[in-house]
Amino acid sequence: MINLEQLIRPNMLSLQPYSSARDEFSGSEGVFLDANENPFGEWNRYPDPFQNTLKQKLSEIKAVQPKTIFLGNGSDEIIDLCFRLFCEPGKDKALTFVPTYGMYEVAAAINSVELIQLPLKENFQMDIEAVEPFLNDKNLKLIFLCSPNNPTGNCIDNIEYLLENFNGIVLVDEAYIDFSTKDSLAKKTNQYPNLIVIQTLSKAWGLASARIGLAITNPEIVKLLNKIKPPYNISQLNQEKALEILSDTKNFEFKKKMILKQRTILQNELAKIDFVVEIYPSETNFLLLKVNDADAIYNQLIEKKIIIRNRNKVLANCLRITIGTPEENHILIDALKNIQL
Numbered sequence: 001m002i003n004l005e006q007l008i009r010p011n012m013l014s015l016q017p018y019s020s021a022r023d024e025f026s027g028s029e030g031v032f033l034d035a036n037e038n039p040f041g042e043w044n045r046y047p048d049p050f051q052n053t054l055k056q057k058l059s060e061i062k063a064v065q066p067k068t069i070f071l072g073n074g075s076d077e078i079i080d081l082c083f084r085l086f087c088e089p090g091k092d093k094a095l096t097f098v099p100t101y102g103m104y105e106v107a108a109a110i111n112s113v114e115l116i117q118l119p120l121k122e123n124f125q126m127d128i129e130a131v132e133p134f135l136n137d138k139n140l141k142l143i144f145l146c147s148p149n150n151p152t153g154n155c156i157d158n159i160e161y162l163l164e165n166f167n168g169i170v171l172v173d174e175a176y177i178d179f180s181t182k183d184s185l186a187k188k189t190n191q192y193p194n195l196i197v198i199q200t201l202s203k204a205w206g207l208a209s210a211r212i213g214l215a216i217t218n219p220e221i222v223k224l225l226n227k228i229k230p231p232y233n234i235s236q237l238n239q240e241k242a243l244e245i246l247s248d249t250k251n252f253e254f255k256k257k258m259i260l261k262q263r264t265i266l267q268n269e270l271a272k273i274d275f276v277v278e279i280y281p282s283e284t285n286f287l288l289l290k291v292n293d294a295d296a297i298y299n300q301l302i303e304k305k306i307i308i309r310n311r312n313k314v315l316a317n318c319l320r321i322t323i324g325t326p327e328e329n330h331i332l333i334d335a336l337k338n339i340q341l
């Protein structure tokens, strides 16, 4: 059983949070002369600091209670806030399996937290034997698991083993879960108080420019995250745009289906190209491929103004390709067929 008080940095527990004008009076009717806002205009008022309308909508879509949702300015903000909340700089540690999403390492470095990086196994699964010796380290506060994982594209198995055998926080980054055939762990936050599931509107919902990420977790952690976040971290414009996009579930399903169909088409076309050594199974909106010469292929595509991600430095001769529109994918395949090696 976790002891949340022992996991939180002491200064965060005792912190007196900033009390905004909207914290002190939350009604919507009246003459508002309390927040030094400009009285004129359409966008002159500060937004709801706790994004209650948006959380209500998200709670219906995700089938979780609003009090279990925290919203960040992109999931990147949530990753940073988790380091700040749980890890004492220069003392506490976090752990992840690599290759994975690069922001865990950057956010750890920004917060002066050591990030232990264990290699994923050859099948891109977590190495339980390798992680076992770290689980009793009192200074290990956070384990990051990206599932489906970026850049390998697969879901990680056995996450519940960690939830049951680690007394710190297990943060599961489900940025790509809407493209996956596997279930989200979001509903398991009732069962595991040490689980934080993060998701985003940047991928399947197509709202990367609005910067909205979600943490679904136990309400005590939501309260603590609320305490340390910047007061108005999601703009009114972005909250309204998100509500509009979230109301159009038909469009969401249509685009998701298109992306998944295009993924299959791209997979089939790539398999016909002789320098493609392997196409890894994907539960996401991208494909990871092993090729003969990733640098040469990447550079030739760049010359044609086709930009993919060269992952050669983290996985030898691997390229990551985001699924585009049918036209974009067609342009890519044409260009790949004309690569000179």
Ligand SMILES: Cc1ncc(COP(=O)(O)O)c(C=O)c1O
Pocket: 073, 074, 075, 076, 077, 101, 146, 150, 173, 175, 176, 199, 200, 201, 202, 208, 211, 212, 213
């Ligand atoms: C695994 C993963 N998590 C989080 C993010 C960032 O999400 P957001 O746009 O919500 O900050 C990305 C973006 O590529 C990602 O790949």
